Amino acid sequence: MLLPRDRNKTLTCLAGAEPVVGAQHASVQRLQFFLSESTWNHEQVNARRLELLLTDPATAPHPGGVLVIDDSGDRKDGRATAHIGRQWLGRLGKTDNGIVTVTTCWADENLYYPLHAVPYSPAHHFPKGKSDPGFRTKLQIAADLARTAKAAGVAFRAVAADCAYGDQDSFRRQLDARDCRSSWPSNRATAPGPTARMPILPSMPPTP
Numbered sequence: 001m002l003l004p005r006d007r008n009k010t011l012t013c014l015a016g017a018e019p020v021v022g023a024q025h026a027s028v029q030r031l032q033f034f035l036s037e038s039t040w041n042h043e044q045v046n047a048r049r050l051e052l053l054l055t056d057p058a059t060a061p062h063p064g065g066v067l068v069i070d071d072s073g074d075r076k077d078g079r080a081t082a083h084i085g086r087q088w089l090g091r092l093g094k095t096d097n098g099i100v101t102v103t104t105c106w107a108d109e110n111l112y113y114p115l116h117a118v119p120y121s122p123a124h125h126f127p128k129g130k131s132d133p134g135f136r137t138k139l140q141i142a143a144d145l146a147r148t149a150k151a152a153g154v155a156f157r158a159v160a161a162d163c164a165y166g167d168q169d170s171f172r173r174q175l176d177a178r179d180c181r182s183s184w185p186s187n188r189a190t191a192p193g194p195t196a197r198m199p200i201l202p203s204m205p206p207t208p
Contacts, residue, residue, distance in 0.1 A: 030107040085122030143174035
């Protein structure tokens with residue numbers, strides 16, 4: 001009930017047309033062609049977007065900022081869509097059929113913007129399930145995104161994530177291997193590990 005009721009993911013809404021009857025509107029058809037038929041490369045588009053952000057003095061990341069890691073799930077019916085599966089959807093607070101995307105965001109006390117996003121594919125999408133060489137957990141995707149951010153020239157003093165990531169020793173080790181410091185809340189009752197010596201991060205605005 002708390003989710004937005006706007007048609008924010010339909011072509012007719014994105015093009016500003018009426019639902020159903022507006023599907024044949026010229027602006028909707030142009031958008032449909034761009035998304036499904038044109039040869040644009042989303043990684044190149046995102047790389048260009050980041051290039052503009054990183055070279056603009058008003059938005060360029062600095063070593064005082066943080067890299068925020070999170071995932072977002074959206075409910076979706078069916079089984080044919082890529083990356084779909086029955087899994088935990090954080091924004092709904094329950095397990096349901098949908099798609100989960102792992103994201104990174106750069107932030108400081110005044111500014112934040114998204115960097116990269118990679119969808120998580122549940123094990124049933126792979127011939128050998130979790131043992132398939134192509135399968136990656138959300139933790140592995142997140143660690144790779146931290147490395148991708150560094151490779152893109154994004155400066156940050158620490159990686160911030162919630163305890164769903166921070167409580168995982170394997171994820172901490174993967175970040176250490178990528179020379180990424182970390183800081184996050186923990187649900188553990190045990191003594192904190194070495195990463196607890198990281199500076200406490202200032203409060204940050206919510207990621208988009």
